Amino acid sequence: MNRKAIxxxxxxxxxxxxxxxxENLPDDASLSEYGMDSIHFINMIVLxxxxxxxxxxxxxxxxxxxxxxxxxxxxxxxxxxx
Amino acid sequence: xxxxTIPYKEVIKISPAKDAEEIVCIRKGSLEPIFDSYxxxxxxHLTVRYTDVHGYLAExxxxxxxxxxxxxxxxxxxxxxxxxxxxAEIRAQVENVKRLLTRLIEKMERCSSRPVFFxxxxxxxxxxxxxxxxxxxxAAELNAHVLSVVHSTQCIDTGEIAAQVGTQNFWDxxxxxxxxxxxSKEGCNALAYYTAETMKKKKRKSASYxxxxxxxxxxx
Numbered sequence: 400m401n402r403k404a405i406x407x408x409x410x411x412x413x414x415x416x417x418x419x420x421x422e423n424l425p426d427d428a429s430l431s432e433y434g435m436d437s438i439h440f441i442n443m444i445v446l447x448x449x450x451x452x453x454x455x456x457x458x459x460x461x462x463x464x465x466x467x468x469x470x471x472x473x474x475x476x477x478x479x480x481x
Numbered sequence: 482x483x484x485x486t487i488p489y490k491e492v493i494k495i496s497p498a499k500d501a502e503e504i505v506c507i508r509k510g511s512l513e514p515i516f517d518s519y520x521x522x523x524x525x526h527l528t529v530r531y532t533d534v535h536g537y538l539a540e541x542x543x544x545x546x547x548x549x550x551x552x553x554x555x556x557x558x559x560x561x562x563x564x565x566x567x568x569a570e571i572r573a574q575v576e577n578v579k580r581l582l583t584r585l586i587e588k589m590e591r592c593s594s595r596p597v598f599f600x601x602x603x604x605x606x607x608x609x610x611x612x613x614x615x616x617x618x619x620a621a622e623l624n625a626h627v628l629s630v631v632h633s634t635q636c637i638d639t640g641e642i643a644a645q646v647g648t649q650n651f652w653d654x655x656x657x658x659x660x661x662x663x664x665s666k667e668g669c670n671a672l673a674y675y676t677a678e679t680m681k682k683k684k685r686k687s688a689s690y691x692x693x694x695x696x697x698x699x700x701x
Contacts, residue, residue, distance in 0.1 A: 408490075409490070412490050412493055412494065413493070438513055438514040439514075441513075441514055441515065441660050442489075442493050442514050442515075442518070444659075445489050445515065445666060446489055446490055446493070449488065449489050449490070450488075450490065457655070457658060457659060460659055
């Protein structure tokens with residue numbers, strides 16, 4: 400599974416949506432409109448770290464960095480660029 | 482047994498049962514959602530609501546209660562100023578906390594059919610230079626006090642749980658800073674396992690007692 404698919408999967412699990420529903424969300428849509436709250440946010444962070452085998456820097460754990468699918472892709476991509 | 486192999490994505494997929502019973506978790510900072518997810522994983526018939534010690538003492542609540550406290554929250558002044566208080570001030574603070582714990586245990590035993598108390602577990606070496614007690618020694622003294630006042634409360638040795646997880650892996654300063662939860666994912670998993678198991682055992686015990694009482698009469 401590629402990284403993008405893993406992220407979609409984690410997001411789907413955190414929001415209790417199907418992978419297909421999550422895939423179909425517009426990349427720039429605000430996730431809070433799809434139920435993202437502080438509880439889902441923590442679940443999503445724990446899932447992403449576990450599934451991607453990485454750990455976010457505290458300084459990256461800002462709501463803006465996880466506000467949409469695209470924001471999440473961009474935030475995570477930084478960790479794999481090096 | 483505590484399941485350390487289950488991926489978290491499987492854990493969060495478990496939904497609470499329709500007839501899920503609410504348990505009250507007494508602690509200031511919430512352990513939500515990691516602890517809750519693991520409680521559901523081990524027993525989908527439980528849901529968790531949080532309230533702090535003072536909130537619990539003030540509210541009219543009749544539900545199974547579990548206290549998962551740390552010195553940081555039960556004795557904030559002691560925790561923050563341990564290195565600057567003198568011996569008399571430390572003693573006064575410790576006695577205050579003992580009184581609070583006595584009230585908490587009394588309320589839990591009065592209002593919960595299944596009170597569970599996770600004993601305090603703190604690391605910390607003795608303040609040798611000042612000859613004053615360390616956080617660990619204060620926690621041990623408070624635990625001894627709790628054990629001297631409990632009747633029906635099940636006390637669980639948090640130190641033993643931490644040892645199963647690995648003490649370094651049990652606490653997570655990073656998680657405290659990020660999510661306000663002092664325990665690691667593995668720590669929450671272990672605490673949830675013992676919460677779910679103890680609630681289940683105690684429920685079985687109360688159910689058999691109720692059956693026996695109904696059969697043999699109240700004098701049983």
